[in-house]
Amino acid sequence: MFGNLLEQALTIIPKQTFTYCKQQSATANEYGNLVPVYDEGTEYEGSVQAVEQTMYDELGLDRSRKYIKIYSSLDIHNVSDSQDTPDKIIWDGKEYLVVDVESWYKQDGWTKIIAVEQKVEQQDDEEEQENDNNQSGL
Numbered sequence: 001m002f003g004n005l006l007e008q009a010l011t012i013i014p015k016q017t018f019t020y021c022k023q024q025s026a027t028a029n030e031y032g033n034l035v036p037v038y039d040e041g042t043e044y045e046g047s048v049q050a051v052e053q054t055m056y057d058e059l060g061l062d063r064s065r066k067y068i069k070i071y072s073s074l075d076i077h078n079v080s081d082s083q084d085t086p087d088k089i090i091w092d093g094k095e096y097l098v099v100d101v102e103s104w105y106k107q108d109g110w111t112k113i114i115a116v117e118q119k120v121e122q123q124d125d126e127e128e129q130e131n132d133n134n135q136s137g138l
Contacts, residue, residue: 015045018091020074028086036085048071048091051114059100059114066117068096075105078111089115 021041026034051059051067061067068091076087076098086098096115103111 007041013047016048017043017072018048018089018090019043019073020076021088021090023085023087034085036088036124038088041088041090044069044072044074046074061099063088065119067099068115068117070113070115072111072113073105073109074111074113076101076103076111089113094118 019041020043021038023036024039025037027037030036048068048070051061051069053063056063056067068089070089070091088095089098095118097118098113098115101111102112102113105111120131
């Protein structure tokens with residue numbers, strides 16, 4: 001009836017580019033923990049927005065985490081039960097894991113993705129600081 005309203009809206013509001021990385025498999029690390037392996041990713045455009053704090057309770061989100069929502073013409077489906085680790089989004093230099101997908105692709109040609117920002121490991125920061133100190137002679 002109205003066509004793809006998202007595509008029409010994206011002619012007015014600025015688009016952002018993000019990279020969508022699909023999980024391909026998982027391999028065990030030296031501790032026996034499974035670590036996901038992703039494809040190199042594909043760039044897409046869409047509207048990337050913060051999830052409003054008022055929506056956290058309604059969506060059952062953890063208030064201590066940061067979430068984004070993406071409206072895009074990307075045709076993906078929700079995380080399957082057989083997939084232990086969700087797909088990954090890279091946007092604005094940060095990695096996010098897909099936690100929910102609301103697909104209106106077949107009806108209207110767009111999808112809403114909710115993704116959670118991945119916390120940087122404290123150990124990585126400490127190791128990087130130690131390497132910097134070693135290189136500077138401290």
